[in-house]
Amino acid sequence: MGAETDNFPFIKARWFTPFGEGRRAVRLIVIHTMETPERDGIAEDIANDFATRPPDKKASAHLCIDNKKIIQSVKDNDVAFAAPGANSDGIHLELSGRAKQTGAEWADAYSTAVLENAANAAAQYCLKYEIPVKRLSNAELGDKKAKGIVGHVQVSEVFKLSTHTDPGQSFPWDRFLARVDVLRTERMKKLGLI
Numbered sequence: 001m002g003a004e005t006d007n008f009p010f011i012k013a014r015w016f017t018p019f020g021e022g023r024r025a026v027r028l029i030v031i032h033t034m035e036t037p038e039r040d041g042i043a044e045d046i047a048n049d050f051a052t053r054p055p056d057k058k059a060s061a062h063l064c065i066d067n068k069k070i071i072q073s074v075k076d077n078d079v080a081f082a083a084p085g086a087n088s089d090g091i092h093l094e095l096s097g098r099a100k101q102t103g104a105e106w107a108d109a110y111s112t113a114v115l116e117n118a119a120n121a122a123a124q125y126c127l128k129y130e131i132p133v134k135r136l137s138n139a140e141l142g143d144k145k146a147k148g149i150v151g152h153v154q155v156s157e158v159f160k161l162s163t164h165t166d167p168g169q170s171f172p173w174d175r176f177l178a179r180v181d182v183l184r185t186e187r188m189k190k191l192g193l194i
């Protein structure tokens, strides 16, 4: 069993499925964009939105992440309403930003700060659930066995249960995964695991 994550500030989502007894088997970290403007405080605003969603707009995710904060909305062991097909075995990270962002927009100061916070969170989940720092192909996602990191768009393509295309074609996967890897190693050293 891997290391626990930090205790992130918690604003409980209205809609999720309690897992119940035992530890949920998590094999996926799923990256989303919130489709919101780049500004301070958006992670908390989205968490508050998840806390008050009406029954016809059920949605939630484990973490809401912006340039300054990481807010938890669904506990790790519970199942979020985030991406059908990858809910029961996924940890879902909502990043401030939009799927239509260009590479240059992902490289601006705001998105760089968001990506750093998201990489930090993803590194912690890679350790907790022994998930390799690796983006899965659609075939690997579909085989229901491989562990790794994917975008919501891949869940849409493989399971065909939603049409969302986040985090978008220009999401900087290589840069993001490189930071997850560095932060994972730093955390392992800090925890005395290596």
Ligand SMILES: [Zn+2]
Binding pocket: 031, 032, 033, 082, 083, 152, 164, 166
């Ligand atoms: Zn999404």
